[in-house]
Amino acid sequence: MLYISRWKTLFIWLTVAFSVFVALPNAFTDEELAGLPTWFPQDKVTLGLDLQGGSHIMLKLERSDIVQERLETVVGDIRTTLRDAGIRYTGLSGAGQQVQVRITDPAQVDAAIEALSEITAPVSVGGLTGGTVNEVTLDRGSDGELRFILTDAGIDYRVSSAVTQSMEVVRRRVDELGTTEPLIQRQGEDRIIVQVPGLTDPQRLKALLNQTAKLSFHMVDQSMPVEEAISGRPPASSEVLYSSDDPAIPYLIERRALVSGENLVDAQAAFDQRTSEPVVTFRFDSRGAQRFAQATQQNVGRPFAIVLDQQVISAPVIREPIVGGSGQISGNFSVEGANDLAVLLRAGALPATLTVVEERTVGPGLGADSIRAGVVASIIGAIAVVLFMLAFYGTFGVMANIALAANVTMILAALTTIGSTLTLPGIAGIVLTMGMAVDSNVLIYERIREEAKSGRPLIQAIDIGFKKAFATIIDANLTTLIAAVVLFFLGSGPVRGFAVTLTVGIVTTIFTAFFLTHWLMATWYRWKRPKHLPKSVRTGFFDDKNIPFMAVRRFTFIAAMAISVASLVGFATVGMNLGIDFKGGSIMEVQARNGEADLSDIRTRLSDLNLGQVQAQGFGDPSTALIRLQAQEGGENAEQSAIAKVRGELEADYDFRRVEVVGPAVSSDLTQSATIGVAAALFAILIYIWFRFEWQFALGAIIATLHDVVFTIGLFVLTGIEFNLTSIAAILTIIGYSLNDTVVVYDRMRENLRRYKKMPLDVLIDISINQTLSRTILTAGSTMLALGALYVFGGEVIASFTFAMLAGVLIGTFSSVYIAGPVLIAFKLRPETFQKDENEVDEAVAKFGA
Known part of the structure; x- marks a missing residue:
């Protein structure tokens, strides 16, 4: 019947009372909670980015970068191994996931295979379960031809490792921004989700996450003018790189790095004591300091290039040996630019490029x-x-x-x-x-x-x-x-x-x-x-209707x-009016800084940016407009470039309240x-x-x-x-x-x-x-x-x-x-x-x- 035991009654009301106690902090502001006793619960429901503002960014690790890096590594290993073994070869090249080389003397083919056996040896994948994976397999052809094939399993292993490493780098970079409770988690095989609540400058976050930040120091090749190298054929040991200036300045740079960013132990933004310009100071570990001192001693009077992600930041002349293991990088930085570069260098380089494939900013x-x-x-x-x-x-x-x-x-x-x-x-x-x-x-x-x-x-x-x-x-x-x-x-x-x-x-x-x-x-x-x-129960009028x-x-x-x-x-x-979630593209909600949003002016200004179909419509109150851009040809990077163009065109007159970008892969x-x-x-x-x-x-x-x-x-x-x-x-x-x-x-x-x-x-x-x-x-x-x-x-x-x-x-x-x-x-x-x-x-x- 309707008998309810005391224990059941106690359980019901304890559950309700506990729920009230736990939920009560949500009725107070953070300032009010800080003034309450320490025994009072402090935890509140975590608000999503759409309720408190912030950025949700999905990054995709470019598998092609991993393949290309492995290809270059295998080519380099084959070259070094055969040279050390005194085995003559020709036609060493790599394309796709295959490297081929021809051994000149047929009698040395077996010796070459033996020497190169380490390249095809299984690699331990570690972990709790252990196991190994064959990253490279060998296919022996006729006339001394050897084909080394990068396996899909090996590439998957490298991609997985790179994602794990990238998450740590991303976490260090985001933490350097001083944000509260960022969420960084893996999604799928090659993607990373970054959620930063309360972030007011998503562009800066994207700029930090987009850069690989591979720093290296190279000597400038002065064996020929750079213009001649551009129009002709540069030396095999050098390449032409450009500065980040506008217009860009070309440099002929030796491929071999004197020192890499792996040897950095610290980087800080500072001001040059002579010019008061923002610079980035850096400090090497003992090995890096020794190599840098040796390189500068041997090349006094020659220019050397500081290269970040295949761009020359600066190319100063070595006036005297730098033996202290520290130095500074100057390059017409703004204060924020110097801070961001220091953040990138302290956090370390990404193993591969991370592309923004989805962005939702509020x-x-x-x-x-x-x-x-x-x-x-x-x-x-x-x-x-x-x-x-x-x-x-x-x-x-x-x-x-x-x-x-x-x-x-x-x-x-x-x-x-x-x-x-x-x-x-x-x-x-x-x-x-x-x-x-x-x-x-x-x-x-x-x-x-x-x-x-x-x-x-x-x-x-x-x-x-x-x-x-x-x-x-x-x-x-x-x-x-x-x-x-x-x-x-x-x-x-x-x-x-x-x-x-x-x-x-x-x-x-x-x-x-x-x-x-x-x-x-x-x-x-x-x-x-x-x-x-x-x-008071008044639902009887439905009875006996017999419909x-x-x-x-x-x-x-x-x-x-x-x-x-x-x-x-x-x-x-x-068809349906599919949103960007399913067909890709961008949505921006903007609010006029003064007066009403001029939809006609927005359309006119954005139509000159060559972004394809642009829609602008009213959204809510007269000061707010919703802008839609079609999916851009050229993939995820093109989507980000389109958003940057729109921001550059409108941000003087409009506040960007919400931005959503979905690339073709995500859609x-x-x-x-x-x-x-x-x-x-x-x-x-x-x-x-x-x-x-x-x-x-x-x-x-x-x-x-x-x-x-x-x-x-x-x-x-x-x-x-x-x-x-x-x-x-x-x-x-x-x-x-x-x-x-x-x-x-x-x-x-x-x-x-x-x-x-x-x-x-x-x-x-x-x-x-x-x-x-x-x-x-x-x-x-x-x-x-x-x-x-x-x-x-x-x-x-x-x-x-x-x-x-x-x-x-x-x-x-x-x-x-x-x-x-x-x-x-x-x-x-x-x-x-x-x-x-x-x-x-x-x-x-x-x-x-x-």
């Missing part, structure tokens, strides 16, 4: 606006849901609202405890949870009302209502949980934040429904000792099919992962429903869900709303919501199948839908209230996301009635039980004229 001003909009939308949505429940359930609504407040508090406490990041879509997840959490209470309350209406004593009605609602709520929430889990593992960035919030919300919803609401109901009953349901939904199933089914076909045709011909991956995500979610849910129900139910649920997905895609085609990464989150959530709705109806059908074994299927479906109609309408209404508040007050950034969700709720409600039901009839669910038996026709059949 200014702190926009982040503050997003927080304000999200909080306002959440408060308004919460008030709307609270009033909604009070209007329909009165006393029971008070219990539901207490459970809802505890639910939101527990979500914040859980996000604080696990260190999850709250993003703007994450706020949407909380608002959606507020709407959907009501569903669990509505299911319980409607079950209680049904049992009480059937004549059971109220105490029995409450007890049976909770028990019957339990299985339905678990089934409905697990389907949404499956979608959220798939979204987490296949999504990225803010989408994963949404998935985490939704997942936590599902868990807390189940807890508050079956523990807290149950306790509140039991306490209310022991206190009031009522004989009947409170008169014959299946009577029009052919018309609704045909209409739904026609709209679905039209949606698919529109998708194939017109291709996102498209693939999004497709796999939707398919994986549908498959996992199909298996679950098949396991819990019967195969007709599983197929019916998937067909209804596919209808919702196709319908939503048609909506994007028709309205032209941008389809981006958050739209995938919306579709997956619509899948979860639609299945939630469908499973509730199916669960009632399954229950009625056991009760009315000889009832015609269409009549049974109508009865089941009518019995759950109040729950369906109330849940849809509360969810749409919460989402409506988010759509109206949540800001432009997530407007398309919430619009898709609102449409999805309506579509999902429709499909759970007019698609899921007719499909069961089409598949002839349990046909052997649906033969009319005059002796077993239920009174419910007569109501529908059977």
